[in-house]
Amino acid sequence: MGMIINGQWEEIDRIHDKSRYQRPVSKYNNKYKIEDLISNSGRYYLIGSWSCPWSHRTLIYRHLLGLEKHIPLHMTGGKKIQGYSANHGDSWHIPGTLKEDHQSITHLHELYVFNDKHYTGRSTVPILWDSKTLSIISNESTDIIDLLIKATGQINPQQATLLDPPSAITHKAVLALNTKIYEQFSNGVYQAAFAKSQQAYDIAIRNVFELLDFLEEKLQHRRFLFGDQPSHSDWLLFPSLVRFDIEYYLHSGCCHKQLRDYPKLWLYARRLYHTGKIADTVNFEAIHASNYFNTPIKPLMPTQNWQQLDSTQ
Numbered sequence: 001m002g003m004i005i006n007g008q009w010e011e012i013d014r015i016h017d018k019s020r021y022q023r024p025v026s027k028y029n030n031k032y033k034i035e036d037l038i039s040n041s042g043r044y045y046l047i048g049s050w051s052c053p054w055s056h057r058t059l060i061y062r063h064l065l066g067l068e069k070h071i072p073l074h075m076t077g078g079k080k081i082q083g084y085s086a087n088h089g090d091s092w093h094i095p096g097t098l099k100e101d102h103q104s105i106t107h108l109h110e111l112y113v114f115n116d117k118h119y120t121g122r123s124t125v126p127i128l129w130d131s132k133t134l135s136i137i138s139n140e141s142t143d144i145i146d147l148l149i150k151a152t153g154q155i156n157p158q159q160a161t162l163l164d165p166p167s168a169i170t171h172k173a174v175l176a177l178n179t180k181i182y183e184q185f186s187n188g189v190y191q192a193a194f195a196k197s198q199q200a201y202d203i204a205i206r207n208v209f210e211l212l213d214f215l216e217e218k219l220q221h222r223r224f225l226f227g228d229q230p231s232h233s234d235w236l237l238f239p240s241l242v243r244f245d246i247e248y249y250l251h252s253g254c255c256h257k258q259l260r261d262y263p264k265l266w267l268y269a270r271r272l273y274h275t276g277k278i279a280d281t282v283n284f285e286a287i288h289a290s291n292y293f294n295t296p297i298k299p300l301m302p303t304q305n306w307q308q309l310d311s312t313q
């Protein structure tokens, strides 16, 4: 995996620390406010990828907060040459720039450099792009989600608090669970996949399956992590569950068990999948295909049955 060094794409990798994969920290800290998100419908673009779990989180919030009509979506993807392709190998017109100025890009990293010609960092999705100031507002999914929630709260406070857990649950408890899920599982699967020593892999894989066991236990007597309704923790977890059997099990060395070997967790994941139009945010074919862009043969998708929602499955 390459990255951008002082505005130039370079094929180097700076993501390992003592054989352990370290997810790079975002360069855009949450200094922006986007209060006009709804009054200025169409100004902010969400740029993501169907295969990316962090993009998926932002897609879920865009849907659950009812923001689809206000935030245009652009999905990158295709063969990875110099990181993410901006538009499946075709050129892509940067939103907000004049067509006659020919501001088109082929690789996503060009957007980062368009935004800051001395940028050093990774070229990642998701991105929240401001088509008015022609700048990247954030490339950190949790910040983007936070911005979307705050912007929704300006207009519709009830909608913005819809995903808050029951009032008896403290903010501290939610944060603690979210951190555990992120560290052991959502990021843990990448630490297993990208480990450069047996020891780094062993630690990562133990974390992943301990977390799955913990969740299975937690869901024995409740429908969602904090009760009868899904809340933030459920939605932050969901993208990683969706990818488990077709991606992490097959490609990240997480092959000890599959999601469907955990009866409660498997049922719970399908319950989330069948909430509202969440299924539209999941593109199994794209997740599967993303592992084979650079190989001549694309294997047949593993069979999965997300459609059926009964407890015997």
Ligand SMILES: N[C@@H](CCC(=O)N[C@@H](CS)C(=O)NCC(=O)O)C(=O)O
Pocket: 001, 002, 023, 024, 026, 051, 052, 053, 054, 055, 083, 122, 123, 124, 125, 126, 139, 140, 141, 142
């Ligand atoms: N902290 C970021 C992580 C985003 C991220 O790592 N995205 C991956 C795709 S799933 C990516 O773009 N990787 C390309 C790279 O690291 O060069 C977030 O949560 O938004």
